[in-house]
Amino acid sequence: QQQVKQSPQSLIVQKGGISIINCAYENTAFDYFPWYQQFPGKGPALLIAIRPDVSEKKEGRFTISFNKSAKQFSLHIMDSQPGDSATYFCAASISSGSARQLTFGSGTQLTVLP
């Protein structure tokens, strides 16, 4: 049972281009939507996160767009760089009660060509 669906599975972008990764969810109890970045051989690291009452959050070249009515959110990487090449995971959290959990999407392997 995958509660967070992520696409595409892989993405190749030219340096300077825009990378866009999409996620969709079903459970309206989710209360935070983070994105994690993982480099080969490393554990994932939190990149940026958004609450469902906010439509957009920007941190540097990374932007989350959130559409609550469609139950969708996306990560935009502006001016993509080869150093951004990594696997990106969207996720959704439940923060209350006994079910304090983070549910991850299946991941997107991003390659930025020089």
Place this chain on the structure above:
Amino acid sequence: DAGITQSPRHKVTETGTPVTLRCHQTENHRYMYWYRQDPGHGLRLIHYSYGVKDTDKGEVSDGYSVSRSKTEDFLLTLESATSSQTSVYFCAISEGRVYEQYFGPGTRLTVT
């Protein structure tokens, strides 16, 4: 990097043998998590702990058990390893905000 270590980092074991993976933190965070990472599945929660001796099951808990006798240590045990448990296992910690988790370097487990 958050003070999280995992041991061993690599292990090869045979089907049917017991295996214990250890996660150690120096951050004094309350919550600790065990995930497995497999291609096409992202990270899936196995078990988590919300305090010493307080644990709960995650999405893929069958075949796994955990223990937390000290704040800093969270053990994951495969009682009788199977080939389907070949995976990369990550430990994570958090304090307060569930969405903000810090991950360890991972343990690559191969069950032959």
